[in-house]
Amino acid sequence: MSSDRTFSSFAEFYPFYLEEHSDPTCRRLHYLGSALVLVVAAYALLSGKLALLWLLPVIGYGFAWVGHFKFEKNRPATFKYPLYSLMGDWVMLKDMLVGRIRF
Template sequence: MTIRTKDRYARFSDFYPFYLAEHSNPVCRRLHYVGSLLVLTLLAYTVASQNWSMLWALPVAGYGFAWVGHFVFERNRPATFQYPFYSLLGDWVMLRDAFTGRIPF
């Protein structure tokens, strides 16, 4: 049973099936993966180089690819606007699930 309070998900485990349904298009999912991996790459570069001005690029890279996936391929509104924390967590859980074979790449 999905637990929602005042139109909000009470637990991430309840939110995640909704999140996956919002990412049913494989191109949208792949664009999320590209954005997430680019975020990790940029973060590693920023820390290694200590060029902290590159931190501005993290949300641009992550959300840029994801939002193209939603607006162009999925044709829906990103869940980030309503569930920012759960959506961010969902990006990383979905990437893990793709790498472990739990969901199709």
């Protein structure tokens, strides 16, 4: 990832985000992590076991970072663009669910 790259909008950032997720296994790990975040969040809220909410960043970032370091062989964009990267995770999940991106 180029350290001098700047983005003025999420629309400008998202194509870069997708470039950083070209490996199918990395995308699958993002998908799995995001899906598990939704399941754990729903369970924690519906069961009243709110202490489980602390697991959300561990699950979400854990799966994603394994994908980046082991398969993609790059640094997660989260380190430089945390908000845009979080948004990118959810947009990419949606794009995978609707078939716009292969996983």
